[in-house]
Amino acid sequence: MSKVINPVYDVAVIGAGIVGSAIARQLGEYNLNVVLVDSRSDVGDGTSKANTAILHTGFDAKPGTLESRLVSRGYTLLSEYAKATGIPVEPTGAILVAWDKEQLDVLPSLKKKAEENGYKKTEIVDEAYVYHHVPDLGPGVLGGLTVPGESIICTWTTNLALATEAVLRGVELKLGHKITSVEKGLSHTTLKSDAGEIQAKLIINAAGLGGDYIDQMFGYDRFHITPRRGELIVYDKQARPLVKKIVLPVPTALGKGVLVS
Template sequence: MYDITIIGAGVVGASIARELSRYSIRICLIEKEEDVTTGASKANSGIVHGGYSAKYGTLKGELCGKGNRMYEQLNKELNFGFRRTGALVVGFSEEDKTKIRQLYENGLKLGSDDLEIIHKDRIKEIEPHISEEVTAALYSKSVGVTSPYEFTIALVENAIMNGVELKLETEVTSIEIKDEYFNIKTNNGNIDSKYVINAAGLYSDKIARMIEADNFKICPRRGQYILFGKDQGHLVNTVVFQVPTEKGKGILVTTTYHGNFMIGPNAEEIDDKDDVATTIESLENVIETARKSIKDFDIRRALTSFSGIRAVSSTGDFVIEESRVKGFINVAGIDSPGLTSAPAIALKVVDIVKASGLELREKPHFNPYRKPLIRIKDESFYGRIDDKEPERNIICRCEKITEAEIVDALHRGIPIKSIDAVKRRVRAGMGNCQGNFCRNRVAAIIARELKIPIDEVSVRGKKASAASLRADIKLIRKCSK
């Protein structure tokens, strides 16, 4: 019997699991996919938003600023990668100036003390490559960038270190309410738990419906991005937004935590929660709109495109509450600024659990620290391809990732056996060649370390189609010869 079972191992479920792992209770974190952070927590902008960005009087507004202020300490503890860049919300017209003033006033209500309305000369000092058409901007110094999937992975690794049990490839099929606990039926057996926290993202309404606790509906919204090489990163110093629309914060221009140039996302209402396709028409719109902010990026330097789907709630706000069913807590509709808010959401959930009656006693030996995976490569680093020393043996030449880093990633408590899972942890395959050089080398290390046939190593995990998986295996076999 678990005290708490958390459904969903995205950034929200991971944050809750890690926060609750401070206490002497038995916790289970379940995820239907083959790895953590495979949904919206993998495919988003990676922006840690400023306190101005959500409406005053909402849960989003309450939790965004609180979450933002937690990131520096979390990064000191978990070593996932975070840096403050600041952000500009740029405007091109008098109407835009009015919206910028409204954002500024909203931020003041929310307690933001880092905001400034600036004009062309000051904007040019901060962003020399900004479009000449930009006339005014809201400048927020607290905005930052992080690697969302590395953050989620770090949270789960630390939660496991502190006693949380993770069950992957475990999909909830039904939930039955017993006298003093819940019986959660899954494809991998039943789980009994006193409390259930529903952090199932796009499928949180489906989970809540299993016990008639669905006072909301999830409306999927897809956003498409284009990722460029690091050679375009000099074009932007901050995160550059345009004034938001009713559908969200609009097309942004930024660098990722690791220095890649990135533009997107658009916003598309869709019916299929699994439709993460990208389309030529949408990507052309992303390019055209991004050029309003920064004109001179070279589309020929694009490495890849991708999309993510946001779990937008029909309520228009986050849903974070104990439902009408005692012990069943909904944490749903966590769209933007969900990544920013996740640490503060976790604290709010802990308060809900306490108020519901579960005794939470702090562990005397809780360990908040998790060592980094990626080693910093400064001028003193010496490495080469096919070196016999794992610490110097370069596997991914684009990102200078070593054999030792990949081996470390495979033995951190989260069972992984796909090339993409390694890529999310150490960036092998994220460089200019997009894995063409290192894919076979990574596959060979996975097979060796996990003592599995190379046929069991897939590129993308079980989410890929059967035909795609067959092609992956064929490619791996070919490359391994």
């Protein structure tokens, strides 16, 4: 009986976060030999498990960008996928809150931006509306912008569902394989890790914050990721009635700011 040692896969996807797992699941539909590789001991153990869990409409993306197109398409696809698979989603809606005159003046441009992104359901509301829906906000609210389509989605279940379906479709999952270097050949590439080598004809870089290192391993220097560390404060379920909607600040040049979900 012959034993296949180190098969040459058609495709190796590096990174089993939400992006790599979704790609692997999709590739599993085709007659391809696919491997999904991650350095961690479980899927979704990078950024994908520890985010704010908002299923974004894409209302605040920069119009006309790839991000805007993908977030808006992802919203539709993930909403359908969640319904089909039972991934928990809470359609809470969001309110973006203005706390001073400057922020209040920005609301019309945010509404316009949402419309340019194809999301036409936002509304500018007064402070009474905001306090009616989030009565426990502190004093000083001047107004807000509603984004009724924003929802909360279970990030763990989503990543697990995508990776599990990938495996059920024949994708091989290799955890605990940190790719440290690559060797490019004529017919295939060898990925080297402390847990062994993986050979594949095509490599997909879905390594998230490690994506630029993988790019460099292939001899490129096309992009650099400068991550900023965020901080999440997780409250007990008893605090849930305090905030029934996602509460967003007016974004600044540095990011989306402190939000409550």
